[in-house]
Amino acid sequence: MLRKLIRVNLMAMFGMVAMMLAYGAATASPQDKDKKDEVPDIKEIMSKGHKGSDAYITKIKDAVKGEKWEDAQKYAKTLAFFGEALGKNKAPKGDADSWKTLCEKYAAATKAAYKGTEDKDAKAVAKGLGAINCGECHKLHKK
Numbered sequence: 254m255l256r257k258l259i260r261v262n263l264m265a266m267f268g269m270v271a272m273m274l275a276y277g278a279a280t281a282s283p284q285d286k287d288k289k290d291e292v293p294d295i296k297e298i299m300s301k302g303h304k305g306s307d308a309y310i311t312k313i314k315d316a317v318k319g320e321k322w323e324d325a326q327k328y329a330k331t332l333a334f335f336g337e338a339l340g341k342n343k344a345p346k347g348d349a350d351s352w353k354t355l356c357e358k359y360a361a362a363t364k365a366a367y368k369g370t371e372d373k374d375a376k377a378v379a380k381g382l383g384a385i386n387c388g389e390c391h392k393l394h395k396k
Contacts, residue, residue, distance in 0.1 A: 295342050298335040303387070309335070310382060313366065322373050329367040329378070336363030347394040355390045 293301075302309050309332040316325035340356030362384035369377030 292338050292341045293335065295339065295345065298339050298342075302332055302335045310385075313370070313378065313382065317370070317375050317378050322370060325370040325378070326367070329363075329370040333360075333363040333367040336360035344394045345396040351393055355394070359385060359390070 300308075305311070309328045312328040313325050313332065316322070316328060336359050339359055340353060344352035362381050364381070365384065366378050366381030369375070369379075369381055
């Protein structure tokens, strides 16, 4: 009798947990969905990707130098994400076609660096990062 009572209570408890999880998933706010689809703005991409000793580009170079390939891949993957996201932003100034072309070059360079980290090829990483031409874009598009 006691075993039956315990079994019934456990089943009821599991049922309630399942219902609560289903309710939570069904009532997730639309804002939660939007956050993961959000495109980082230019300022975030540039500051996190390129500015200072804590920038992804610096972390990638340091990780490659130390042959810490997993770290290099992690940072390069984020930089490649930024590379794709940059072109989804509107140019602060300058010609839209130029912006598109330069953003495509940036995206290709960040992808090449990421691929280099996946292949554990320091020269390919350096070539990808070296293809990023900050001055060319800043001259035409930075406010």
